[in-house]
Amino acid sequence: MNRILKGMLFATTVLAPAGMAWAQETTLTIESWRNDDLPIWQEKIIPAFEAKHPDIKVTFAPMAPTEYNSAVNAKLEAGTAGDLITCRPFDLTLAMFEKGQLAPLTDLPGMENFSDVAKSAWTTDDGSTTFCVPMASVIHGFIYNKAAFEEVGVEVPKTEDEFFAVLEKFKEDGNYIPLAMGTKDQWEAATMGYYNIGPNYWKGEEGRKALIAGTEKLTDAQWVEPYATLAKWKDYLGDGFEAQTYPDSQNLFTLGRAAIYPAGSWEIAPFKSQADFEMGAFPPPVKAEGDQCYISDHNDIGIGLNAKSENAEAAKTFLTWVASPEFADLYANSAPGFFSLNTTPVVMQDELAQEFVSWRQNCETTIRPSAAIVGRGDPNLDLEMWRVSANVINGTMTPEQAGEETQKGLDSWYKPKQ
Amino acid sequence: MNQSDIAETETIVPRHPVRWHILVFLAPAFLVYTAVMILPLVETLRLSLFNVVDGTMAFVGLANFQRLFGDPRLAADFWNALWNNTIFFLIHMAVQNPIGIALAAMLSLPGLRFAAFYRSAIFVPTLLSFVIVGFIWKLILSPIWGIAPGLMDLVGLKSLFGPWLGKPESALITVSLISVWQYVGIPMMLIYAALLNIPDEVLEAAEIDGITGWGQFWKIKLPLILPSIGIISVLTFVGNFNAFDLIYTVQGALGGPDGATDILGTLLYRTFFGFQNQMGNRPMGATIATVMFLIILAGVSLYLFVIQRRIRRYQF
Numbered sequence: 001m002n003r004i005l006k007g008m009l010f011a012t013t014v015l016a017p018a019g020m021a022w023a024q025e026t027t028l029t030i031e032s033w034r035n036d037d038l039p040i041w042q043e044k045i046i047p048a049f050e051a052k053h054p055d056i057k058v059t060f061a062p063m064a065p066t067e068y069n070s071a072v073n074a075k076l077e078a079g080t081a082g083d084l085i086t087c088r089p090f091d092l093t094l095a096m097f098e099k100g101q102l103a104p105l106t107d108l109p110g111m112e113n114f115s116d117v118a119k120s121a122w123t124t125d126d127g128s129t130t131f132c133v134p135m136a137s138v139i140h141g142f143i144y145n146k147a148a149f150e151e152v153g154v155e156v157p158k159t160e161d162e163f164f165a166v167l168e169k170f171k172e173d174g175n176y177i178p179l180a181m182g183t184k185d186q187w188e189a190a191t192m193g194y195y196n197i198g199p200n201y202w203k204g205e206e207g208r209k210a211l212i213a214g215t216e217k218l219t220d221a222q223w224v225e226p227y228a229t230l231a232k233w234k235d236y237l238g239d240g241f242e243a244q245t246y247p248d249s250q251n252l253f254t255l256g257r258a259a260i261y262p263a264g265s266w267e268i269a270p271f272k273s274q275a276d277f278e279m280g281a282f283p284p285p286v287k288a289e290g291d292q293c294y295i296s297d298h299n300d301i302g303i304g305l306n307a308k309s310e311n312a313e314a315a316k317t318f319l320t321w322v323a324s325p326e327f328a329d330l331y332a333n334s335a336p337g338f339f340s341l342n343t344t345p346v347v348m349q350d351e352l353a354q355e356f357v358s359w360r361q362n363c364e365t366t367i368r369p370s371a372a373i374v375g376r377g378d379p380n381l382d383l384e385m386w387r388v389s390a391n392v393i394n395g396t397m398t399p400e401q402a403g404e405e406t407q408k409g410l411d412s413w414y415k416p417k418q
Numbered sequence: 419m420n421q422s423d424i425a426e427t428e429t430i431v432p433r434h435p436v437r438w439h440i441l442v443f444l445a446p447a448f449l450v451y452t453a454v455m456i457l458p459l460v461e462t463l464r465l466s467l468f469n470v471v472d473g474t475m476a477f478v479g480l481a482n483f484q485r486l487f488g489d490p491r492l493a494a495d496f497w498n499a500l501w502n503n504t505i506f507f508l509i510h511m512a513v514q515n516p517i518g519i520a521l522a523a524m525l526s527l528p529g530l531r532f533a534a535f536y537r538s539a540i541f542v543p544t545l546l547s548f549v550i551v552g553f554i555w556k557l558i559l560s561p562i563w564g565i566a567p568g569l570m571d572l573v574g575l576k577s578l579f580g581p582w583l584g585k586p587e588s589a590l591i592t593v594s595l596i597s598v599w600q601y602v603g604i605p606m607m608l609i610y611a612a613l614l615n616i617p618d619e620v621l622e623a624a625e626i627d628g629i630t631g632w633g634q635f636w637k638i639k640l641p642l643i644l645p646s647i648g649i650i651s652v653l654t655f656v657g658n659f660n661a662f663d664l665i666y667t668v669q670g671a672l673g674g675p676d677g678a679t680d681i682l683g684t685l686l687y688r689t690f691f692g693f694q695n696q697m698g699n700r701p702m703g704a705t706i707a708t709v710m711f712l713i714i715l716a717g718v719s720l721y722l723f724v725i726q727r728r729i730r731r732y733q734f
Contacts, residue, residue: 065694066670066671066693066694069692069693069694069697070691070692070693070696070698071691073692073697073698074691074698088695091695092695095697126532182584183675184583184584184671184674184675185670185674186672186674186675187694190511190543238561238562239561239562239581240560240561240562240580240581240584241561241581241584242581242583242584242585242675243559243560243561243581243582243583243584243585244560244561244562244581244584246558248560248562248563253564283444370695375695377698378696378697378699379491380694380695380696380697382694382695383672383693383694384694386672387672387674387676387677390674390675390676391675391676394584394585394586394675394676396586396676397676409491412491
């Protein structure tokens with residue numbers, strides 16, 4: 001099979017325009033779920049690398065985010081996956097490493113540029129082996145339409161009461177949909193909703209670790225309350241939000257029809273290119289003035305080496321470059337909203353991205369609660385949270401039921417270490 | 419002895435001991451069919467009896483099936499999918515096939531103008547890719563960009579419009595009706611062909627006996643096309659219990675909202691290949707595929723051995 005494939009590859013390369021020096025070049029393929037970033041890789045990142053290493057060609061081969069994991073797993077098992085694998089954080093990629101599909105990268109030159117926290121998302125539970133080069137984290141918050149805020153005469157909300165007062169103003173005004181979010185795709189409800197506002201309730205890392213330790217349960221008040229707040233969003237979403245998809249929400253906001261967009265920082269680049277109004281951002285509002293704020297600053301994306309890659313040396317050269325401050329600067333500035341995890345500080349040009357990053361100074365950061373350790377079982381806690389968050393907003397489930405269902409699913413396979 | 423008998427004996431005389439050409443002509447179809455249909459089917463059935471035990475594949479007998487029906491969550495998902503699938507099928511049987519028959523009956527009326535145009539227009543959606551159909555309908559029904567709210571407003575029915583694809587109580591019906599819209603051309607064509615096959619003598623005799631119009635349809639035509647209706651029902655059954663594509667394009671692999679449109683095909687997809695952060699489970703996927711195979715096999719057998727034998731056929 002492999003031989004036939006190679007034969008076909010050979011045939012196609014021979015048929016390709018003559019004169020190319022194929023013999024000396026190595027081609028690396030990157031598997032990724034960031035299909036939105038295709039132009040950034042093709043126009044900025046890859047040329048920058050190829051200029052330094054003319055003997056290595058790099059192809060960026062992205063696919064749809066929701067299909068990425070199953071597809072890349074199938075490819076890895078069949079031995080047809082690319083040389084470089086973009087890594088989801090925590091449990092998903094850990095499972096790949098444990099199956100021997102990813103090569104250990106602990107000793108890769110350049111790894112010293114990352115802190116332990118940055119590497120934690122792609123390191124074994126005992127902390128001994130790192131298997132992906134950290135690339136970026138994403139921060140959750142709300143992006144708003146500055147013009148709309150001025151028009152209606154509201155200030156950026158700091159507390160939850162202010163937040164709902166702003167929404168109420170927009171609803172009365174009637175010109176803008178207060179919140180651009182739908183529940184059809186389900187993941188928006190959890191990722192932009194629950195994971196976004198939740199850390200203020202369960203106190204970030206404190207709650208997340210307590211959940212893993214088993215001292216807190218998803219039925220506790222601090223885990224149920226965010227659902228109750230989400231349920232209140234219902235009145236401020238657009239007409240027919242039940243059938244509104246993720247691209248619908250993005251378009252509603254960038255076309256200027258909605259005032260506030262519950263966001264992840266990865267939206268910055270696409271929004272910048274599409275919206276012709278000024279945008280601002282604010283962190284999830286706290287419950288009362290002066291409360292400690294928490295934000296979700298999630299290690300989101302890394303890049304690893306396919307253990308079966310035949311171009312391992314070239315791939316390692318590429319990975320070392322990814323670990324360099326040069327890449328950090330290039331990536332953070334060409335894909336604003338993906339914040340570098342490199343210890344060398346990166347100067348970002350984008351104001352909206354700067355706004356997001358500035359929250360790190362005052363707020364405690366945490367990662368998504370369903371990502372690490374409690375996310376490796378079946379039923380998958382992340383998918384469960386998608387479902388119940390959407391249900392809560394749709395009004396087909398109470399916040400208490402949502403807490404109970406997710407806890408029941410977790411209990412069915414997860415036993416906290418005593 | 420007449421001439422044809424002589425001709426027959428003459429052709430039979432130089433018979434070869436081994437008729438190789440039969441094997442040669444059968445071989446391509448047989449090989450291709452075996453490679454792409456029979457082997458994967460057997461392999462799937464086999465995989466459903468295996469599971470990963472301590473990191474290696476091992477024979478586990480019926481343990482996968484025990485888990486599918488015993489594990490409260492898996493079982494709930496499975497029964498939900500089967501129930502939704504049954505509703506999906508019943509809607510097709512209750513809407514698609516009667517409409518198909520009615521359309522065919524009208525098309526076969528003598529003197530209908532533009533019959534060829536109607537026939538093509540109704541059949542065209544069947545030829546469209548499900549991706550296009552799913553996308554078009556998603557857009558039409560979108561509460562934000564769709565033309566459905568506007569059109570309903572024109573006739574004063576705006577208040578009846580809702581985000582049908584997003585509500586658990588209406589999503590399955592909506593998706594079923596989209597599928598009906600797409601495939602109504604198939605029963606129409608098959609029944610149309612069957613109606614054209616009814617000899618004019620039979621209809622003329624009926625007219626002489628005074629049976630015309632509706633009476634003629636119920637008493638003469640319908641009994642004569644019953645075998646075709648039977649075939650259509652089986653095709654609908656097999657198609658619906660294998661369905662996946664339209665639901666996947668319109669509602670996604672989760673069969674949302676809250677599993678309201680999750681059918682066996684989407685459940686199989688999620689289990690076998692995994693979805694987002696959920697890892698694929700090949701043996702369990704194969705187990706669901708096997709159960710689907712058995713359901714379809716049971717349905718088809720029921721038709722072949724019980725119903726088809728009771729349908730009276732007429733020879734003209």
